[in-house]
Amino acid sequence: MNTRPDISKISTSPVSSALTGTSSSEPASFVYTNQEADLWERIRAGYAIPDLNNKQVDNQLTWYSTRTDYILRTVQRGSRYLYHVVEELEKRGMPTELALLPFIESAFNPQAISTAKASGMWQFMAATGKDFNLKQSMFKDDRRGILDSTDAALNYLERLYGIFGDWQLALAAYNWGEGSVQRAIKKQQAQGLPIDFDSMSGLMPQETRNYFPKLQAVKNIIAHPEQFNISLPALENQPYFVTVEKTRDIDVRVAAQLAELSMEEFTALNPQFNRPVITGDSNTKILLPADNANLYKENLSKWQGPLSSWATYTVPRTEKVESLSQKLGQKPEFIREVNLIPAKMLVKAGSTILIPKSSKTPDQDISPEIAEKAQIIIEKGVATRQLNHKVSKQDNLNSIARRYHVTVADLKGWNNLKRDNLNPGQTLHIQVPVLAKSRHTAVAAHQKTPAHNFHARPAKTLAVNTRGGKKRHG
Template sequence: MCLADAPAPVFALVSAPETTNSAQVTASQAVNLELPADVANFDYTDKTTDLWERVRAGYAIPDLENQLVANQLAWYGTRTEYILRTVQRGSRYLYHVVEELEKRGMPTELALLPFIESAFNPQAISTAKATGMWQFMAATGRDFNLKQTMFKDDRRGVLDSTDAALNYLEKLYGMFGDWQLALAAYNWGEGSVQRAIKKQQALGLPIDFQSLSVHMPNETKNYLPKLQAVKNIIGNPEQFNLALPKLNNQPYFVSVEKTRDIDVRVAAQLAELPMDEFTALNPQFSRPVIAGGSNTKILLPTDNAALFKENLNKWQGPLSSWSAHTVQKTERVEALATKLGLKPEVVREVNFIPAKMMVKAGSTLLVPKSSKTPDHDISLEIAEKAQLVIEKNSTRQVSYKVSKHDNLAGIAKRFRVSVAELKSWNQLKRDSVANGQTLRIQTPVVTRVNQTSILASTRRATAPKIVRHTATPTRNGKTIVANLKATRFK
């Protein structure tokens, strides 16, 4: 498909606006398309031709055999369509995970762990707000250098989250010296496993996974049996009447280092990728523009990276349609939009601000570029530190008795309302008030709201498909809500 014939991708929340003063950017200014050395110089001669064989060859965790494993095998064994959907989704990422495991000398069945955690969906959010393919909670993610900003959440990023998950698993194996216990700790928490070990030791009892399971919640008891079941099925698919698709033993994607801001829709169009495929590889970006410095990477299928470079060299339009605006005082979205010459719904939708919410002073809003806004990239400091804090905008009625020194403007300022509102509430035709006059005022009552929580709730509420493995809940007993098909960008 040539670029000229490609339909223009549309951002699901709000279409990127046209800009009037954006400078043209050349390919050399926008991205670095040099292939990483491990991809450009990759030698396949000593590798198997099927990635599944490579996975099976690296199995190294002792097998677990008990009734719980049998139960999980029975569950998965009758759901071959679910397995194949998960495999198809995971085929984008599996080579990278296996490659990273082998570099570290770690067991390759750990590459199947996202099968259990998220069904290989990097957009998955649990009801406990664990996020991404490897299901990191916010605090744990920060412990492993996964940045969570207004513009991106590295817990969803394929490269960053995989690196963090393997670092965490290595740490846990170093603590316990046993991969089964390390996996239990990944699910249950290292402190919980340590306390269970101490209880067993105090009683002179064994401290292997099966022995410790008497202290575990049901979720953790089933966690390793789930992985064992999937490991068995991938190891011998013919025993379960399953025909696994062949996965080529080669990289699915390459990294593109971005040096200028670029809209998500533009990046997908230049790569000639459907929006759902682009966001499946780049799910960490939370806004319609990819901001940040040269450390911000875009993943593209190898063939599409070449198309991206070719199309970028021909591109005549702006790369980025968005800029950042710092809010100077706490205001309603309608007032902010009027000042910026925008429609309130545009500001709300692109910034995930629900109705009846005010924006707190110091917050950063993403707004369309226009002739009134400077045409430059969002600064690295804003991209890495920007926050959006919103407050519930509710009111209560109070009565105020006017004193002889009062005027409407002063009263409006005191109560954080407008003069027009004061006149409307009190049927005033003039801008003057009399000493002793009683005014009715609708005063705002604000409650600070975590905008990140609202964003997570919005993603869950709009997910087109919900996956619940009712027999075996995920971490902390919470059920994964997985957005299986598409994403915030369509």
């Protein structure tokens, strides 16, 4: 274990207001009695995991050292988060090279999602995240939050080290699962073989076999970048951000505007928010650079407009987005985009969707209960084909809806109708289930006039992107 440097902290006065306040848990300036030149030196001083030297490490060194642009992009992205991670590691007496682990997991991209649906800088699966109190709701996914995911990852790594007493094996378990490593240890012991990482690597899948060698390679490059013709940018040995506590709902756009940050920079520090509004109470925190936190306070005190422009709507029955949008006075594409609903999907009864506030919507915050428990449940719609119906003098929306066993809202949504009146000769587009083809064809064949033209359109199959999956670290 490394010894934490002798540090004395001088915290700045906290930012506060009637609505928000900044926490001094990440003070804006530090003075070190044992001051390193920059954060890299502090990380190097805390290296404590025994080095590994083998062919896999050599291969990974070759890969990383020949991709200087990739390394520098990753370092630039991680420069926002490294100080916080190092601080947390030192508080726990953990090796500081673990601060480089997100280099391997996500290239320091807190919005990274793997093919197995692991998410965030530390790549937690949904089930593992819940095991470590990372809340995942419609409005927020703590697996992506910098503070919460880092705390959960270090808790998990500490637990694994407690089980195996070896950081290399603990890291193998972080990637492969503790049960898998334990079974490999029992197999080695049964044969009287060593149980260190290098000796057991032959029992591991290739990803795990290369996992610690990747960290070792990055660790070596950070330790001696000059040996690889890499010039690392200097990283100041002080916090990049402070925490701001919020007590009212606020739009992400408004928060970024008040802090005078681009949406890209604001989202990089606050990637856990899934929707365009940040809900919650004083336990919900926003991360901002220290100077911008002061700007946020100043601008907020002068702000005259609404902080949040969003409300929620509970879907009373399972229906298409087109019919929902007609009721809500919004375009279907807008409802889908804001609520991340794929095309051709039905929204099930009881789902909560986000809608803009209007004169009919109370100007109040989304309740904490809704913010925590709200969910959107979607299901694949029935395969349909399109019919074109030419309106006759006797037709109205109700009669046409009854004829084709659809709803008036569906008809209006499919045809972008703003009123109920129809004009004779007008063509309506109607989606009917494929299974009903023969029945509707029969209806058409018995019409007295050839006013109804049927044009079948093949149903499209849509893949649904879900965020579930098996437990990654188990």
